Amino acid sequence: MTFLLRCLFLLAAVTAQAGPKLIVGMELSYPPFEMRDKAGEPAGVSVDLARALGEKLGQTIEIQNLPFAGLIPALKTGKIDLIISSMTATPERAQSIDFSEPYVKTGLALLVSTKSGITSLAEADKAGRAIAVVKGTTAHIFSAQKIKSARVLVFDKPAACVLEVAQGKSDAFIIDQLTALENWQRNPDTTRALLAPIQEEQWAIGLRKDARDLRAQINDFLAEYRASGGFDRLASKYLAIPKGEFQKLGVPFVF
Numbered sequence: 378m379t380f381l382l383r384c385l386f387l388l389a390a391v392t393a394q395a396g397p398k399l400i401v402g403m404e405l406s407y408p409p410f411e412m413r414d415k416a417g418e419p420a421g422v423s424v425d426l427a428r429a430l431g432e433k434l435g436q437t438i439e440i441q442n443l444p445f446a447g448l449i450p451a452l453k454t455g456k457i458d459l460i461i462s463s464m465t466a467t468p469e470r471a472q473s474i475d476f477s478e479p480y481v482k483t484g485l486a487l488l489v490s491t492k493s494g495i496t497s498l499a500e501a502d503k504a505g506r507a508i509a510v511v512k513g514t515t516a517h518i519f520s521a522q523k524i525k526s527a528r529v530l531v532f533d534k535p536a537a538c539v540l541e542v543a544q545g546k547s548d549a550f551i552i553d554q555l556t557a558l559e560n561w562q563r564n565p566d567t568t569r570a571l572l573a574p575i576q577e578e579q580w581a582i583g584l585r586k587d588a589r590d591l592r593a594q595i596n597d598f599l600a601e602y603r604a605s606g607g608f609d610r611l612a613s614k615y616l617a618i619p620k621g622e623f624q625k626l627g628v629p630f631v632f
Contacts, residue, residue, distance in 0.1 A: 398436060398437040398438075398439055399427075399431060399434070399438055399439070400441055400457045401427045401457065401458065402452065402456075402457035402459070403419075403424075403441075403442065403448070404442065404443060404448070404462055405419055405421075405440075406536070407462070407556065408421060408559070409422055410422040410423045410462075411423045411424065411462055411463065421615065423461045425614075426480070426607075427459075427461050429598075429602060429607060430461075430598050433601070434598070441456075441457055443457070445511065445512075445513050446513030448460045449470065449473060449474055452474055452585060453473060453474065453585065458584070458585075458588075459582055459583065459595075460474075460584070461583075464581065465581075466479060466579055466580070466583075467515060467518070469518070470583070473586075474583050474584065475584050475585065475588065475592055476581040477581045477583075477584070477592060477599060478600075479580060480582070480599050480608070481631045482577070482629070483554050483574075483578050483580065483631045484553070484554055484575070484576055484577045484578055485515065485553060485554075485576040486551075486552065487550070487551060487575065488538075488539065488550040488556075488560055488561060488569070488571075489501065489549045489568065489569050489571060490543070490545050490547070490549070490567065490568060490569075491567055491568060492545045493506070493545075493548040493549070495549055495571075497571070498523075498575045501527060502523075502524050502527045503527060504527070506526075506527040506548040506549070507527060507541075507546070507547040508524060508528070508530065508547060508548065508549045508550070509530045509537075509538035509541045509542065509549070509550040510538065510550070511533070511534065512531050512533055514552075515576070516552055517531060519551060519575075520551060527548070535556060538552070539563075539568070542564075542567070544567075554570075554628070554631070558572060558619050558623075572626055573628070582599075609632070612632050616631075
């Protein structure tokens with residue numbers, strides 16, 4: 378066997394051992410679900426979930442950090458294979474992509490300015506008030522359909538919306554319950570979280586319409602992962618404090 382053939386044989390063996398790769402898209406700006414650790418590496422609930430899925434399927438996982446609004450276009454054009462990014466499975470999105478079975482049950486909530494005195498969505502949706510949302514999220518869609526009187530301000534990042542509320546420039550920020558709670562805890566003097574859901578939602582893994590076999594494998598994984606306590610371990614690792622707060626407030630937890 379020539380040297381070149383030996384090299385090709387070894388390369389093929391290494392490739393076979395590594396297995397195929399799944400490219401998972403997410404926006405790493407939604408802690409504790411999608412974020413970066415102190416070393417700048419992807420971390421969080423969704424990252425751990427993606428890696429557990431890869432281990433189950435025997436596939437290498439590559440995380441791609443993309444703007445949330447660009448995730449579905451990237452999936453449809455084949456730049457990524459899956460979306461695991463706190464994405465709500467909606468009928469509108471399901472027209473262009475497929476979804477796994479849901480793995481999180483949550484809802485839209487309000488982060489409000491302490492200066493506003495707001496206690497409900499009805500009080501937020503009044504002339505002269507401003508409501509912040511993140512572009513491309515279900516909160517953005519919700520605001521377009523439901524907000525009638527308040528001015529809706531659209532931002533690219535959640536941090537910008539939180540800052541708007543904390544500085545009193547916006548009266549409220551519509552976001553998922555966990556993000557509302559987390560940012561209230563970070564800004565207790567300037568914000569309050571109204572966690573009673575204004576719209577119930579379910580998060581799921583997004584994949585292309587032609588990936589039926591992969592969808593079945595993902596659904597099997599999610600069922601096994603839940604039965605084996607995987608989501609309980611994620612809650613203990615990343616969400617212990619929020620889970621306790623939800624219990625105190627009598628609000629059902631997401632897992």
